Amino acid sequence: MRIVIAEDDALLREGLALLLRAEELDVVATAGDPDGFLTAVDAHAPDVAIVDVRMPPTHTDEGIVAAVEARRRRPGLAVLVLSAYVEQAFATELFSVGATGLGYLLKERVGRVEEFLGALHRVAAGGSVIDPEVVGQLLARNRRADDGLARLSPREQEVLALMAEGLGNTAIAERLFVTEGAVHKHIRSIFAKLELPPDDRADRRVTAVLRYLNDGRHAA
């Protein structure tokens, strides 16, 4: 797996590279600003990009803009965005280009190396990962909304939140201490309540997550 890191804080950039290299992952380039990042993407043909949201010059959403641009230049590039705080607008901006191979995580998740690596691999494999914190905020906002999400039972909401994190049925079952069969049942029920037709060719899990994010946008 070829990885490019874009992070303006030198210490953190090196820390990330060190962490990933220790796991025998192939960090092919690191960059401290959006331009350097895009150049590296062009030059090194990476599979995954790990991008900080706040980068020079204005330290607002340069990372998101650069990630979207990188995806345009290199379709299929998996992008894992790291953010110091939850900003739902950034997440929606990011996921507006689709959800496959995209992730949005708080920076502190990197410290839980195993989970971080799991997320990285899921994103690289074309899955989507959304930070539990983002999901939690969305859930809190949508609890009163009169829409599909509001009709979900608390358990189904939990399952949806874990799906949004990119977990598979087995992992969800482990987290919730239920059987895989139960998870499967919950997921079917979620799809039904969100009126996602069974013959839909799009990845329904991703669609469910996107529904989530879009609802967040309307509620915001």
Next chain:
Amino acid sequence: MGYVRRRVRASADAWAHLAGGSGTALLAWGALLRVLVVAVAGLVGLGPRAVPGAVRAARAVADRERARLSRLGAPLPEVGPSPADPRTALRDPVVRREFGWVALHAVFGLGTGLLGLALPLHAVQDLTFPLWFRLLRPEDGAPGIVWWRIDGLPDALLVGLAGVAWLVAAVAFGPALARAQARPGRRLLAPPPGVDLSLRVAELTATRAAALDAHAVELRRIERSLHDGTQNRLVAVNVLLGAARRAVRRDPARADEILERAQQAAEQALGELRTVVRGILPPVLDDRGLAGALAGLAGGCAVPCRLTVDVPVRCAVAVEATAYFVVAEALTNVVRHSSAGAVDVTVRRERDRLLVTVSDDGHGDADEARGSGLTGVRRRVEAYDGRMTLTSPPGGPTRMHVELPCGS
């Protein structure tokens, strides 16, 4: 006796007031002539361009009279700036009243002033006449009364008696004349009813908005430094700790190396947190003011530091905190990087700007890009609409100059 003393003192005060009023009356003549010229020019269609000058002239004299009257009695509040646009200015009630006052004071004020001053002068002249009447020829007559032939001391003493009459008149009428002279100013130069309050509201609104702005800027600055500095350091600590935990089992030596880095990052986080906290509002500023706080910095500096502070009026707290921060950062840089033997710090206030200069005799070549505190200094100074210039050629010397608007 006390009554006489009171009367004499009141009269002396009145004459002083009349003299001052006559002074402003003469100035009012100047302003009146200017207003008249502009009015005539306006009548023959020469356009309103000269109006602001006339408005300013009248305002200048009026302000002088306001200050004079405020010293003598109930204070007259200052009025705000007059409108810049000629038409609006001419409709402004304050300006109109000032024009009226200029005309009235030039004529009536000067008249009462001269009359009021003439009374005691005549009194002195006539009272002393018996002492010096011999210097004149008899046919010259008494002072002011040429047909009164003075043939000897009895006549001269009679003139002296007239002097007593003058003196009585001066004492009797002086205070009344002074009051009469001041009355137009007290009436016309006070803010027109209703205007006072609205001006005050506008002024308060403006200062309040400015304060809120400064507040927002300050919060943004603190958020930035916490976010880009401290938080990133802590994230790095977290990442490195994660990496170290993973390495413990596979390669303990490597784990130790990573932990060492994590500790460094934690130390950096603490250092930056200290800087942020110190930068919010150094407690020493509250205790000792800017000069005292800077003296503390200079005294604690490892490089001999010469400090000159010339700031007679205190600036806004945020500005003082920024100046303090600038000097603190600059001195830290001097000690760490310049190998200087001496450093000069000058802080002075020039009208509405606070000027801070730090110069050393070190080897120069300071570079903002190399992550010294200079970027932080620039960011903070610019947050206050200030300017920072840094000259540091290789070989030195290094000079940092910062200008901060400090309003008033």
